Amino acid sequence: MSFKNEYLNNLMQEVERKNPAEAEFHQAVKEVLESMEAVIERNPEIQEKGVLDRIVEPERVIMFRVPWVDDNGKVQVNRGFRVQYNSAIGPYKGGLRFHPSVNLGIIKFLGFEQIFKNSLTGLPMGGGKGGSDFDPKGKSDTEIMNFCHSFMRELYRHIGPNTDVPAGDIGVGAREIGFMFGMYRKIRNEYTGVLTGKGLNYGGSLVRKEATGYGACYFTDEMLKARGESFEGKTVVISGSGNVAIYATEKATELGGKVVALSDSSGYIYDKDGIKLDTVKQLKEVERKRIKEYVKIHPEAEYHEVSDGSIWDIPCHIALPCATQNELFLEDAKTLVANGCIAVAEGANMPSTPEAVDYFIEKGVSFGPGKAANAGGVATSGLEMSQNSLRYSWTFEEVDEKLKQIMKNIFESCHTTAKEYGYENNYVIGANIAGFLKVADAMIAQGVI
Known part of the structure; x- marks a missing residue:
C-alpha cells in the first residue's frame, strides 16, 4: 500500500528495503506512519529535523550467543537479543521474551511499539525490547537457571537502572527474572533496580503480576x-x-x-x-x-x-x-x-x-x-522503578489506584488527540499521534543525535 504523502511513502519503502524479511516490524512501522500525515502537515519541523527517519532506526541493536548446559550435560546454544530503540524521554524500558519464534524482526517490532506505549504512560521511559529463541517449556528449573545465568552474563554489559531496565514478557516470569537478577547482582556487586517484575522480597512491586x-x-x-x-x-x-x-x-x-x-x-x-x-x-x-x-x-x-x-x-x-x-x-x-x-x-x-x-x-x-x-504492565514496571529508587514500597491499593489513573489518562489522551486531528473515536490514530508527539518534541529539543 502506498501513502498519499510522498515523504511517508519513501520512508516506508526505505524501511522495507533496509529491513528485509521482517514482516512484523514492517507492520508496526506502517501502522504508525499511516497516522502521521496530518501530524507532519501541522508540524513541518518533524520532517525537517528527520524525526521519523530517526525514530524508525533503533539507537542500538545487540545480538549475542547464549551457551548453556542441559540436564544431560550437553551444551546448547541459543541466540540473545536486546534492541535499545529510543531513549529520548528516559532509559530504555521493555520486556524480555523467551520463545522459539523470537528473531531480530520480532524484537524490533516489539521495541518500536514500546516507544509509543511508554510515552503514553506519562512516565520517563524510553523504548526497548529483548529476548531469546530459548523455549522454557519442558525445561527443568536447573536448565532455566543455567540459561538465564548465561543470558545475563552478556546482557549485564548493556543495561543498568539509568540506562536500560528490562522486564518480563512471554516465557519470562518471576522465576526467570529472579535467576537473571541474581546473576546481575553477582557480576556487578551492586543491588539496583535493574530489572522489574522482581519478587516482592527483593524489590518487586505489588500489582506487577496483575x-x-x-x-x-x-x-x-x-x-x-x-x-x-x-x-x-x-x-x-x-x-x-x-x-x-x-x-x-x-x-x-x-x-x-x-x-x-x-x-x-x-x-x-x-x-x-x-x-x-x-x-x-x-x-x-x-x-x-x-x-x-x-x-x-x-x-x-x-x-x-x-x-x-x-x-x-x-x-x-x-x-x-x-x-x-x-x-x-x-x-x-x-x-x-x-x-x-x-x-x-x-x-x-x-x-x-x-x-x-x-x-x-x-x-x-x-x-x-x-x-x-496493554500499557498497564510497563506502567507498573515504571512504578516499580520509582519504588526501587525510593527504597520504599506502596500498598496493593496504592499501586492499583495509580495504575487505574494512568490507564484513564491514556484513554483520555487517545480520545482527545484523535478528536483534535479529525479522527474521533479512532483510538489507534489517537494513540499513535499522542505517543509520538511527546517523543518527537524531546528528540527535537536534544538535537540530531
Missing part, C-alpha cells in the same frame, strides 16, 4: 463508558491463558463481566457458566499444564483443538486478545461483529491484523490498540 490484564480492562472500561456502556452483564472472550489473560479475566469479572473462554497454543476452553479462575490459576501458575486440563476438572466445559475453529467464533460483547501477535484475522473480526461484539482491546502486542483493525473501526466497534490498552 498489571497488564488489569490495565487492559481499565482501558476497556473507559472505552465502554464513552459509548454509554459498561462491563456489567457483558459476555467476554479472552485469548491466552498466561499472566495477562488470567488477570484480565479476574478484573473483567470484578467489573461485572462473564468470561466464558480462554486459550493456549493447542486450543481453547469454553465454559458457558463462566471460567472458574481458581482452576486456571492452579493449572497455569502452579502446575504449568495445558489449558485442556480444565475440562477434566469441569466436565461441563468444552475443549476445542486449534483445528476445530477459532476462539473468536464464540459470541461475546467484549473481546480481549491477550495471546500473541497476529492472532485475530479479518474473518475473526467479521464473526465477532456479526455476533454483537461492541469492544475489542488488545492485551497482547499487535494481536489483530491490520485488516481486522480496519474492519472493527469501520463497523463502529470500540478498539483499543495494544500500545494503549
